[in-house]
Amino acid sequence: MSLHPRSSEITPRCLYEGRREWMKRLAAGALGTSLASWAARDALAQATALPGARSAVPGAMLMDKPTPKADASSYNNFYEFGTDKSDPARNAHTLKTRPWTVAVEGEVKKPKVFDLDELLKLSPMEERIYRLRCVEGWSMVIPWVGYSLAELIKRVEPTGNAKFVEFVTLADPKTMPFVGSRVLDWPYVEGLRLDEAVHPLSLLSFGMYGEVLPNQNGAPVRLVVPWKYGFKSGKSLVKIRFVDKQPRTAWVKAAAQEYGFYSNVNPKVDHPRWSQATERPIGDGGGIFAKKKPTLMFNGYEAQVGQLYAGMDLAKNF
Numbered sequence: 001m002s003l004h005p006r007s008s009e010i011t012p013r014c015l016y017e018g019r020r021e022w023m024k025r026l027a028a029g030a031l032g033t034s035l036a037s038w039a040a041r042d043a044l045a046q047a048t049a050l051p052g053a054r055s056a057v058p059g060a061m062l063m064d065k066p067t068p069k070a071d072a073s074s075y076n077n078f079y080e081f082g083t084d085k086s087d088p089a090r091n092a093h094t095l096k097t098r099p100w101t102v103a104v105e106g107e108v109k110k111p112k113v114f115d116l117d118e119l120l121k122l123s124p125m126e127e128r129i130y131r132l133r134c135v136e137g138w139s140m141v142i143p144w145v146g147y148s149l150a151e152l153i154k155r156v157e158p159t160g161n162a163k164f165v166e167f168v169t170l171a172d173p174k175t176m177p178f179v180g181s182r183v184l185d186w187p188y189v190e191g192l193r194l195d196e197a198v199h200p201l202s203l204l205s206f207g208m209y210g211e212v213l214p215n216q217n218g219a220p221v222r223l224v225v226p227w228k229y230g231f232k233s234g235k236s237l238v239k240i241r242f243v244d245k246q247p248r249t250a251w252v253k254a255a256a257q258e259y260g261f262y263s264n265v266n267p268k269v270d271h272p273r274w275s276q277a278t279e280r281p282i283g284d285g286g287g288i289f290a291k292k293k294p295t296l297m298f299n300g301y302e303a304q305v306g307q308l309y310a311g312m313d314l315a316k317n318f
């Protein structure tokens, strides 16, 4: 197996390795002795409480049962630490999350480099239970802790030229072993239209399950955009740039015919190589034998975000 797969081959490789991971877990016997619990013990050792008050944002408190924390922190995509689902939990201990700053710049009246401690105090922490649907076909339900990205955006005052927001994540070859690889064009860059970025459901997240984010989930600060495929939710953010043109994101650069800029969860628009109509929930009783569930339009957030795309051809703007 090549260490540097062509990016167009990554996703099917992940699907395959995801399956292999579950087989390993099953082979290890009960989940109790598997990788999940190993990672959970590790996460527990680093854990620091970060409570959030129940969010009042419409749609933010999904009633679904959250995925067990041990699964959400051991089955991850964070390619800077490797492309196997278990790599981030195993490797991300090298990530140094302090000191940490996030530079907010570009088309704004008040550009500023925010220190992490400042960001943590910028707005009250809220708990939000969101569904995360990965483009690969699996999903989780995660109680995130953070506040609306709009809280940060309003403080920097975007100018009339700000049409899009670019999110740049850390690419440090010293602490991130796969940043030297050709898997993606580093740093991992994502983007949103400004109106998507200021939508109250777009979350700047610092924690999950009432604790600070485990490194493998994107510590110390990440984005969570619940109506889009998981890859739009950049981890370990270092820069937020307001720009007038649609940013070229890491996945668009890697395979534009497969990953569009919008990447809204849409069961009616298949990925060129597989259907997006159903998803496999990760967690208790999950794995390859888990019953698939139908994927919902905009991941179930259509009532909240559907109007952002009124009149757009979503098959063209995928």
Ligand code: MTE
Pocket (backbone or CB within 6 Å): 072, 075, 076, 077, 078, 079, 080, 132, 133, 134, 135, 169, 170, 188, 216, 217, 218, 229, 230, 231, 232, 233, 234, 235, 236
């Ligand atoms: N952010 C960075 N910097 N690097 C990545 O590889 N993977 C994305 C996204 N954010 C990724 C990233 C993908 S494909 C998914 S599905 C989600 O993170 C997974 O988030 P989770 O591991 O917390 O569930």
